[in-house]
Amino acid sequence: MAGVVLFAERVDWHTRSLLAALKARGCKPKVVSLKACGFAVGETAHGLLLPGFADDLPDACFVRSLPAGTLEQVTHRLGVLHALRELGVGVMNDARAIERCVDKSATTFLLARAGLPTPRTLVLEDAATARLLVSQAPGDSVLKPLFGAQGRGLQRIPPRGEVPAPEAVGGVYYLQDFVAAPPRAAPAGTHEDYRVFVVGGRAEAAMVRRGTSWITNIHQGATGVAVAAEGPLADLAVRAAAAVGAAYAGVDLICDAEGALKVLEVNSMPAWRGLFDATGRNMAEPLADHLVAHPVAA
Template sequence: MRMVGGTPTRDPVRDLVVIFTEDADWHTRTLCRAIERQGLRVLVLSLNDCGFAIGETPHGLLLPGLDGQLPAAAFVRVIAKGTTEQITMRLGVLHALRELGVKVMNDARAIERCVDKSMTSFLIAQAGLPTPRTFVREDPAAMQALIDSAPGDSVLKPLFGAQGKGLRRIAAREPLPEATKVGGVYYLQEFVEGRRRDGLFQDWRVFVVGGRAVAAMMRRSERWITNIHQGAAGEPAPLDGAAAELAIAATAAVGADYAGVDLIEEAGGGFTILEVNSMPAWKGLQKTTETDVAAAMAHHLVSCLQPAAVG
């Protein structure tokens, strides 16, 4: 750490970026190389190992491997599952880094908004963007009444979830599962009948970085769940047009630097935004489009640091 008049300062290490993740997987290795090509060093950390050391370190945080200093930036790839207390503390570290002037991508506010699907839906709607009718409540009787009076199918989603896991299509008047099966909260979204091709279900994934669409694909499947992790096949999609414009607007609505936005093209025309993912995977997208997604994120990160951190 730098000393001024015998007092430690909180200036960041100008050429160091921390990647918060739980595994040195393909995504982490690819991102490390992309950031290093930008002339920066990378330190991989788990948020599980970080914490607060108020009154002990110059900035009040415990960041292993940094010797009391701060990084110039932090990239959040994965936050591990944990108790409410553990998740709150890890997000608290990210909040603190932002308060200390460290560029965090994506910061805790954007992550909180996207992990909570109800808040994502709320912010998208508040921004005037198209999204399905959505109802979120704890009361099983009230939610069952909605199902019983629904004109068509609904989609029951975990409030916290990704990669298409835990999705369930509920027909009108079909009994809902017990509250314990959904974490005590029912997130119900109107099922959107998307446009099909060759009898296959399809939707769009648009990857947005720094306010522009850098990669996009259409995902097709024989099942209505079209996530690549659930066996869907992808093919390149245009980076201009309504889908890209809506994805950019949705990313801005949740305050994210980068995001994977899921949209569906309705059978009658037009796009509807389904979800915004603040910690998206991009391996399938990169294979489909041959776009260097990690390079785009590294370039945006560097552009956010200039001129202070990069000469």
């Protein structure tokens, strides 16, 4: 494989790891920003503007990050990824999977449709109805940004608690039942959930994320501890990634009060530094293996 594109905005630890892994497999990877790409219909042979490629197409593409921007900018960048797939280029992950995972309501719908256990979730725009639903919830509710990551913007609302004004949540209320942990599941005063990293239909590594806050993201101060990526934990994670069509994913799961696993979220552009620190496994290796083995769009 000659030209492999890594779509990224900066050459951080993750990007450097992927570059090294791809070079070790005989690839010539190039870091490209999606901001620099576009359409050039009638100008290039394939109709796209891809820095460094002219009339050629990359052998395969890996999306490390999708830069934030206006609705028009994000739509345009996703359009480039859609076009690459239509041209037969393998994109990991492609625009369809990214769209399904960025929109938490779409993720939750697809998880439930695939028969996967996930907390009761209600997504709506009317503030009065949102307040009513919170007041009638069996316990606390978790209000999440429809578009968000790394635990930012999460709010835990008790029954009959106040919900924010519509403008504070982008006009959409994503409400999910708070999942209480089983008794004595974690050390006193701590909360925990699981992150499983899936590549190509296989659970490659897993950790339990443990912290003093109910928000257990590593970026929010939680600590990762390695656990075996096998059994029901691995099975649910693999099925969750498949439900959203993700070639690779970071899948978040939690145990409920009865000890049963539930899928919380599927991340289509997950970081893995915390997982590496916990397990000693660098996910750049299986990611590079999969990208090289599947250069053509599925």
